Amino acid sequence: MNAPDRYERFVVPEGMKKVAYERDMKVMNAATFTLQREDHTIGNILRMQLHRDPSVLFAGYKLPHPLQYRVVVKIQTNSQSSPMQAYNLAITDLTKELDHLKATFEQETNQKQAEYY
Amino acid sequence: MDNVSYQRFPTVRIRDIKDDVLKFELRDTDASIANALRRIMIAEVPTLAIDLVEIESNSSVLNDEFLAHRLGLIPIVSDRAMEMRLSRDCDACDGDGRCEYCSIEFHLSVKCTGDQTLDVTSLDLVSSDPSIIPVDAAGRAADMGGFESNDTRGILIVKLRKGQELKLRAIARKGIGKDHAKWSPAATVTFQYEPEIHINEALMETLTLEEKQEWIDSSPTKVFELDPVSQQVVVVDPEAYTYDEEVLKKAEAMGKPGLVEIYSKEDSFIFTVESTGAIKASQMFLNAIEILKSKLDAVRLSFDTEEADDQFGELGAHMRGGGI
Numbered sequence A: 001m002n003a004p005d006r007y008e009r010f011v012v013p014e015g016m017k018k019v020a021y022e023r024d025m026k027v028m029n030a031a032t033f034t035l036q037r038e039d040h041t042i043g044n045i046l047r048m049q050l051h052r053d054p055s056v057l058f059a060g061y062k063l064p065h066p067l068q069y070r071v072v073v074k075i076q077t078n079s080q081s082s083p084m085q086a087y088n089l090a091i092t093d094l095t096k097e098l099d100h101l102k103a104t105f106e107q108e109t110n111q112k113q114a115e116y117y
Numbered sequence B: 001m002d003n004v005s006y007q008r009f010p011t012v013r014i015r016d017i018k019d020d021v022l023k024f025e026l027r028d029t030d031a032s033i034a035n036a037l038r039r040i041m042i043a044e045v046p047t048l049a050i051d052l053v054e055i056e057s058n059s060s061v062l063n064d065e066f067l068a069h070r071l072g073l074i075p076i077v078s079d080r081a082m083e084m085r086l087s088r089d090c091d092a093c094d095g096d097g098r099c100e101y102c103s104i105e106f107h108l109s110v111k112c113t114g115d116q117t118l119d120v121t122s123l124d125l126v127s128s129d130p131s132i133i134p135v136d137a138a139g140r141a142a143d144m145g146g147f148e149s150n151d152t153r154g155i156l157i158v159k160l161r162k163g164q165e166l167k168l169r170a171i172a173r174k175g176i177g178k179d180h181a182k183w184s185p186a187a188t189v190t191f192q193y194e195p196e197i198h199i200n201e202a203l204m205e206t207l208t209l210e211e212k213q214e215w216i217d218s219s220p221t222k223v224f225e226l227d228p229v230s231q232q233v234v235v236v237d238p239e240a241y242t243y244d245e246e247v248l249k250k251a252e253a254m255g256k257p258g259l260v261e262i263y264s265k266e267d268s269f270i271f272t273v274e275s276t277g278a279i280k281a282s283q284m285f286l287n288a289i290e291i292l293k294s295k296l297d298a299v300r301l302s303f304d305t306e307e308a309d310d311q312f313g314e315l316g317a318h319m320r321g322g323g324i
C-alpha cells in the first residue's frame, strides 16, 4: 500500500542533483562526492581507477544504506592535484578503457566469426 | 597536466561464441571492471517484457494475476530495446506506455474445443510488430544447428480442457533487471580468476608413484594427472581448480609443504555469458559496455559545480593569504 515505487531505485527524483560535491573543511585537498541512484558498479570502478593515480592519497567509497540509493566517494589528493581533477581524470580514463575494450571485443568477434565461415 | 592518463588497455580472447553462449578471456584490467560489466549485464541491459495484461476472458485453472506473471517471464526478442524509449520518459504518450515508440502489443485468443488437453504457449501470442516476438529457444537452437528438434513448441503458459477459453491483450515494454528480473537478458553471467599453478618438480620427485596418485586424487576436480610415460605429475586443466586448497592441505599432510603453489592472476578473467535469448550473448556484453559508459558520463560533474569550486578555491587562497 505504501510501498515505494520500484523505479525509485534508479530514477533521480526531480530537483535532486545526480552528483553532489562537498569539500572537506578540515583536510586540505579532500572532498566527498555523493552519486545519486548509483551503487557498487560505479563506486568500485571509480575507487580502483583513483588508486592508479599517484597524486591520490586516499580514495574510498561506501553505500551508506541498502535502501538509500546513493554511493559516497571520498577522495584526498596531494598538492599536485585536487579531488575534482582526480575524479574527472578517473572518469575520462575509464571511458577510454571501455572504448578500447569495445573495439578489441568487436575485432575479436569478427575474427572468430570469420573462422566459422 | 592535461596529458596525464592512467588508462589501461584490456585484451580479449574469445573461446566460444554462439547466439546464446559466450565464453571469453578478459585480461589486463582489474576485478572492478569485470564485476561492473557482470553486474550491468544482469541488472541494467534493457530488454522487452510483458508489463501489462488486460484479460478479456479467462476460464482456465490459473487465475488472472498468475497468468500475467507467467506472461511477464516470457523472453521477447529485444534487439531493438537499446534504441527504444522507456515508457516512463516517453513524451509521445506522456508516460502512458501505450504508444508505438515505447510498447508492443500482443493478442492471445485460444479456446479448447476438442477432447484433448490444449497447450497454450508463447507461440499463441500474436504480435503487433512481426520483428518483436517471443523468443523460441528451440527454434533458435535448431537454426544454429544446436540440438536436433523440429517440434518448436514454444513456452507453455497454461493448459486448457474442453470448453475453457483464454482471451487477453498484453503490452510489452522496455525495462531493466534492476526493476524486475523479468527484464534481465542474462541466464547466467560469471567470471573466474585464471589460476596459475606451479609444481615444485624437485619435491614432487621425492614422492613414490602411489603417493603421487594419492595426491592427485585429493583434488575434488580433475586438475592434475599422472603422465603415463614420464610418470610425472602434470597440470591438465588449471581452470578446473576451484580454489578449494585440498591439494595444498594434502601436501601439508604428506609432510611436503610447498609441493605446489597456486595463485590467482589478479588481472585475468574467464567470462561465461549465457543469454535468455532476448539478446545475443555477445551483444549483451557490448550493450553492457555502452551502458557503463553512459553511467560514467552521467556522474561527471556539472559545469556550475566545477565553477563554484574554483571560486571557493580563490576565496580560500585569499583567506589563507590574509591570515596572521
Ligand SMILES: [Zn+2]
Pocket: B087, B090, B091, B092, B093, B094, B095, B096, B097, B098, B099, B100, B101, B102, B103
Ligand atoms: Zn510512449
